[in-house]
Amino acid sequence: MSKFHIDCLLEYSVSQATEFIFQVEAAQHEWQHTLAEHVSITPAQLNIQHFERDQSSNRLIRISAAENSRVRLHYSAHVETNIPQRPLDAVENTIAQLPAESLFYLAPSRFCESDLLVNMAIRTFGNSPTGYQRVQAICDWIYNNINYESGSSNNTTSAKDILINRAGVCRDFAHLGIAICRALNIPARFVFGYMPFYKALPDFHAIFEVYLGQQWILFDATNMGTIDEFVRVGTGLDAKDVPFASLFGTAELIKIYPQITKL
Amino acid sequence: MSKFHIDCLLEYSVSQATEFIFQVEAAQHEWQHTLAEHVSITPAQLNIQHFERDQSSNRLIRISAAENSRVRLHYSAHVETNIPQRPLDAVENTIAQLPAESLFYLAPSRFCESDLLVNMAIRTFGNSPTGYQRVQAICDWIYNNINYESGSSNNTTSAKDILINRAGVCRDFAHLGIAICRALNIPARFVFGYMPFYKALPDFHAIFEVYLGQQWILFDATNMGTIDEFVRVGTGLDAKDVPFASLFGTAELIKIYPQITKL
Amino acid sequence: MSKFHIDCLLEYSVSQATEFIFQVEAAQHEWQHTLAEHVSITPAQLNIQHFERDQSSNRLIRISAAENSRVRLHYSAHVETNIPQRPLDAVENTIAQLPAESLFYLAPSRFCESDLLVNMAIRTFGNSPTGYQRVQAICDWIYNNINYESGSSNNTTSAKDILINRAGVCRDFAHLGIAICRALNIPARFVFGYMPFYKALPDFHAIFEVYLGQQWILFDATNMGTIDEFVRVGTGLDAKDVPFASLFGTAELIKIYPQITKL
Amino acid sequence: MSKFHIDCLLEYSVSQATEFIFQVEAAQHEWQHTLAEHVSITPAQLNIQHFERDQSSNRLIRISAAENSRVRLHYSAHVETNIPQRPLDAVENTIAQLPAESLFYLAPSRFCESDLLVNMAIRTFGNSPTGYQRVQAICDWIYNNINYESGSSNNTTSAKDILINRAGVCRDFAHLGIAICRALNIPARFVFGYMPFYKALPDFHAIFEVYLGQQWILFDATNMGTIDEFVRVGTGLDAKDVPFASLFGTAELIKIYPQITKL
Incomplete structure (x- = not known):
């Protein structure tokens, strides 16, 4: 069992109206437990939606940013994980x-x-x-x-x-x-x-x-x-299936700092 | 509302032990209703499994065929469909x-x-x-x-x-x-x-x-x-995501005849 | 029969020693005749070589430019051409x-x-x-x-x-x-x-x-x-076979102005 | 100095009229000397042409074969070679x-x-x-x-x-x-x-x-x-530039046996 503090910052300069889909939150998964978490997005959005992908543990956030704005997403969390020991003798299945x-x-x-x-x-x-x-x-x-x-x-x-x-x-x-x-x-x-x-x-x-x-x-x-x-x-399936951010519009990534610290 | 009779035949010559995953059954979907259906597979298998893909209406059948066998799948069904009129003025979404x-x-x-x-x-x-x-x-x-x-x-x-x-x-x-x-x-x-x-x-x-x-x-x-x-x-997603048959082993397609008749 | 004046200027900013191979001179070809031409390259190079590709009418110029220099190639020419009338009934050969x-x-x-x-x-x-x-x-x-x-x-x-x-x-x-x-x-x-x-x-x-x-x-x-x-x-054979300039080194194209005027 | 005997046989079954371009003859090259050679092609062709590629030592043979024929090319030669010792300290050029x-x-x-x-x-x-x-x-x-x-x-x-x-x-x-x-x-x-x-x-x-x-x-x-x-x-330039045979038509390679023996 290990404990981690996550402190993730993303910042975008939005030149034209842009829809963002973010995936930065710790997954709901049997090997980990989120003790506390907080998402803050500025500017305060009129339209923040949290949703999950149907079949999976993926958690997403959609926002719509206006032109000439600066979007700042901050995610912080305490997460406890318990990844099983590596099963060195695991076999291939038919x-x-x-x-x-x-x-x-x-x-x-x-x-x-x-x-x-x-x-x-x-x-x-x-x-x-x-x-x-x-x-x-x-x-x-x-x-x-x-x-x-x-x-x-x-x-x-x-x-x-x-x-x-x-x-x-x-x-x-x-x-x-x-x-x-x-x-x-x-x-x-x-x-x-x-x-x-x-x-x-x-x-x-x-x-x-x-x-x-x-x-x-x-x-x-x-x-x-x-x-x-x-x-x-x-x-x-691959990186295109679960990107940390999808952008539809015109915005530039200014800062990306997904920090994690083992406690 | 239209009615159809489906009569689908697939036949394989199996030279080495082969696992098949078939998808030939009419989907569970709001636009169609299966009035009757029947799947028969020969030789009678010890191990026929029906399953569904989690998020979708896809219905699948798995079988394990022995070497030097001949697999014959026959699917027949009566299906009623009611596909909505084409909405010629449907708009694109943001x-x-x-x-x-x-x-x-x-x-x-x-x-x-x-x-x-x-x-x-x-x-x-x-x-x-x-x-x-x-x-x-x-x-x-x-x-x-x-x-x-x-x-x-x-x-x-x-x-x-x-x-x-x-x-x-x-x-x-x-x-x-x-x-x-x-x-x-x-x-x-x-x-x-x-x-x-x-x-x-x-x-x-x-x-x-x-x-x-x-x-x-x-x-x-x-x-x-x-x-x-x-x-x-x-x-x-594409043809590889939903093939009518996936084969793992060595088998040859001998016959494919997916017939449909409007009643 | 037509007459043309060519006035072609190329200019490069060379940051590291660069070998150039230029091809800007009118070809020796039965459909055209060069009445007069002049190539000037600055800075005056120690090592300007003119050469021809063996099998073809291609004429090339090699120079070696020192780092932090500015290379300027000027080619001017008078050329007379006489391209045959388009043979609209030309046949394909076996x-x-x-x-x-x-x-x-x-x-x-x-x-x-x-x-x-x-x-x-x-x-x-x-x-x-x-x-x-x-x-x-x-x-x-x-x-x-x-x-x-x-x-x-x-x-x-x-x-x-x-x-x-x-x-x-x-x-x-x-x-x-x-x-x-x-x-x-x-x-x-x-x-x-x-x-x-x-x-x-x-x-x-x-x-x-x-x-x-x-x-x-x-x-x-x-x-x-x-x-x-x-x-x-x-x-x-294609553009890579006969480029107007090949560069081996580090240089930036500052100006390209291959002007031609019908007289 | 080494001596070799070459005995090369190619055989094609021609179903539709086919033009062949063969390149099987020892090159004219400073490292080798052809002491004797013989090309025989059956059936006796009306139209056998030997030619060379302009800039290189490549020697080619063109023939036109009629439909439903069988083309057999036999090339034999005695060649003496003298390939220079490997220059282990050869340097790269600028x-x-x-x-x-x-x-x-x-x-x-x-x-x-x-x-x-x-x-x-x-x-x-x-x-x-x-x-x-x-x-x-x-x-x-x-x-x-x-x-x-x-x-x-x-x-x-x-x-x-x-x-x-x-x-x-x-x-x-x-x-x-x-x-x-x-x-x-x-x-x-x-x-x-x-x-x-x-x-x-x-x-x-x-x-x-x-x-x-x-x-x-x-x-x-x-x-x-x-x-x-x-x-x-x-x-x-690559294999497409100098193939041992180019075919334009419909013919099948029946036999290929390019034998070489060191004497």
């Missing part, structure tokens, strides 16, 4: 063994073109030990073969592109891990949230989770932090 | 007006790379009348610019590829329509089902639906049939 | 009829992926009248289907991309025309040079030429000027 | 040092998209020792990271695709080596010919050569044979 709700995460998505990476995945990981060890081998391979470089990718960069560019950021590492797992018929999905970094500035972190044995297990190919210090925000 | 559950269908998916088609969409349809007329203009453009050709695409062909190849089949027409709509911030999703064709052999049909005004509206860029003679089976 | 030196221009190149556009080309132009009329139909199609938009493409944009984006500039129009022709087994190559524009600022212009009957014939899908007012500079 | 005729091989081509691999190349090889050692490091990387697998690629597969698929055949290994070298401003070109294989059936072999110091140097990332046992046939 398709017949997979629960129905995990099947959805076998299909390719925009940024995880698993259907195009089947041959690569089988070639590279077909002879690995299966289960937990195979997914760890995938993470190790990504860590050893892809450079972590800020600015090396953009918001249309997919798993396929990462294999060409050989560089990316956390979301790209996650996309590639997901794509390879799905190509091997291991359900895999994108997870983002807060994680303390000891050698980098605070930022949202993207990792992935796979279904092995009878559970979802988090994996992080970036080795930027410690997985049991992760506080989950969003869970989905 | 993002703020869209219901939360429609937002999911604004994001790009594997086969509908709307994020890569934004400039194309604005260039080609930016000056169209908005709302229903714009989506109809998109369908007309696809119909006039893309050839319908069996065998011109495969199961990795995406909306982007269709613009290069200038040919496709119904799923490709739907993918392109969806991608263009999403690029214009119109929620759009993939729908497949049964539709009587008068000039083609019976087959599943793929179309798409968009959210305008306060409703989902079906569109078909292929002009192969009549939209109010459509019986819905699956609704999802 | 491969057996093509001269050996034209075969080189049947293969795909970096920006003209004709091998990927064979189906598109046959679908769209397979039933056109052949020969001159077919190539004109290709130009008309490009003109009607692709928007001319400054800034809509970049220096990695290929013919395939243009079909997705539906916009480009002159080099993109030429690349698409070339790719479609090669896909139909019509030898086609990239040509750039000077052409008076009546509705646009002076700039280099890119067009293409195809081998029909027993001659190369110029085509321009942009309709920005008059083909018999074209002064040829470079002829090659 | 652009200013490169001879004009090598500059052509810095640009991307259809199958070697060096412009898209600049970041990958700098990331992966930017800190290698330069010159010969860098190109060797590129070959080693390709050998260690790309699987040699017959049938893993096809005739539209490019260097970029190989990085995604992580498998290819000799032409793909060569394309990737060329693309990376060009991305690092090292002139590189495609070379194919005959090489004795000791663990594989006779086939044409594709390698590449780069310009270092004041010479072209052959490199082979496949390690399938010994570079000084190579007999050159074609030299060009």
Whole structure:
């Protein structure tokens, strides 16, 4: 059991009327419990809506910002987490063994073109030990073969592109891990949230989770932090499915500071 | 109100143990009512599971087939449909007006790379009348610019590829329509089902639906049939999200005959 | 017979030592005759080299610029041209009829992926009248289907991309025309040079030429000027083969003004 | 000095009239000398043409085959080669040092998209020792990271695709080596010919050569044979520029047996 304080600040300069959809709140999830939280948005909006994505633990906030305004979102929370010990002997399931709700995460998505990476995945990981060890081998391979470089990718960069560019950021590492797992018929999905970094500035972190044995297990190919210090925000198909912010209009990100402190 | 008889036959020659996930049953949907239906699968399976996708009206069947077997699925049904009259004056929503559950269908998916088609969409349809007329203009453009050709695409062909190849089949027409709509911030999703064709052999049909005004509206860029003679089976992000059959193993499709008759 | 005065100015701010290869001089070509020309480059360089590409009429200039310098190239010329009348009845050749030196221009190149556009080309132009009329139909199609938009493409944009984006500039129009022709087994190559524009600022212009009957014939899908007012500079596989300037180092283009005046 | 006997057989079943362009003859090149050679083609053709590509040592043969015929090409030769010792200390040139005729091989081509691999190349090889050692490091990387697998690629597969698929055949290994070298401003070109294989059936072999110091140097990332046992046939931009056979018509390759024996 660990306790964390989250202090997340986002600030935008809005030049034309813009609709924002934010996802910054700690998820409702069995591995974590929010003791206290507070969202404040300025300017005081006429139209703030909180909502949840139907099938998941994702919590979202919609606001409409007027032109020539400055939007400032501040989220603070105390969260207690209890991520299960890593099940090093978790096995891969046959398709017949997979629960129905995990099947959805076998299909390719925009940024995880698993259907195009089947041959690569089988070639590279077909002879690995299966289960937990195979997914760890995938993470190790990504860590050893892809450079972590800020600015090396953009918001249309997919798993396929990462294999060409050989560089990316956390979301790209996650996309590639997901794509390879799905190509091997291991359900895999994108997870983002807060994680303390000891050698980098605070930022949202993207990792992935796979279904092995009878559970979802988090994996992080970036080795930027410690997985049991992760506080989950969003869970989905890929980064486009659960972005921390979607903007419809014209606004510029002025400040992003998603800080998390272990208590 | 229309009545239809569905008589759908699928047959596979299974060479190695194969898990099938079928989606052939008429959806539970407000526009249609299943009066009677029957699924028979041979050989009698030890392990037939019916399940539904959590958030949607999708109904699925899982079976495990042994090696060197022949799987035969027969689905017959009587379905009554009542698809609303086409609302020719339906308007586009601002993002703020869209219901939360429609937002999911604004994001790009594997086969509908709307994020890569934004400039194309604005260039080609930016000056169209908005709302229903714009989506109809998109369908007309696809119909006039893309050839319908069996065998011109495969199961990795995406909306982007269709613009290069200038040919496709119904799923490709739907993918392109969806991608263009999403690029214009119109929620759009993939729908497949049964539709009587008068000039083609019976087959599943793929179309798409968009959210305008306060409703989902079906569109078909292929002009192969009549939209109010459509019986819905699956609704999802794209063809990979709701395939009529997913196979994990080694099996060959021997027969596909999804017949529908208007009564 | 027409006479032109060319007055071309290029200026670069060089921050780190940079090697330039320029191609701005009127080509040695049977359809044109240079009456007088002058190249001046400042600062006076220690190392200016003029050279020609082996197999073609391309004339190039190499210079080495020091860091923190400003390079200014001025080319002026009087050129007389005599482009043959357009042979409206020129026929397509069988491969057996093509001269050996034209075969080189049947293969795909970096920006003209004709091998990927064979189906598109046959679908769209397979039933056109052949020969001159077919190539004109290709130009008309490009003109009607692709928007001319400054800034809509970049220096990695290929013919395939243009079909997705539906916009480009002159080099993109030429690349698409070339790719479609090669896909139909019509030898086609990239040509750039000077052409008076009546509705646009002076700039280099890119067009293409195809081998029909027993001659190369110029085509321009942009309709920005008059083909018999074209002064040829470079002829090659595509824009990367004959750029007006290649830079190896760090320099910024400050001014580009390739003016041509009909006398 | 080594001596080789070449015995190359190609056989095609021609269903519709087909024009063939073959390139199977040992090149005219300073490193090799053809002592004797013989080409026989059956059926005796009315129209066999030998020609050379203008700027290079490439020798080609064109024939026109009638429908429902069987074309059989047999090439035998005795060739003496004298490939220079490998210059392990060959240095990279600055652009200013490169001879004009090598500059052509810095640009991307259809199958070697060096412009898209600049970041990958700098990331992966930017800190290698330069010159010969860098190109060797590129070959080693390709050998260690790309699987040699017959049938893993096809005739539209490019260097970029190989990085995604992580498998290819000799032409793909060569394309990737060329693309990376060009991305690092090292002139590189495609070379194919005959090489004795000791663990594989006779086939044409594709390698590449780069310009270092004041010479072209052959490199082979496949390690399938010994570079000084190579007999050159074609030299060009990539495999599409110098194929061993181009077909225009409808014919099927029945037999390919390009045997070479060291004497």
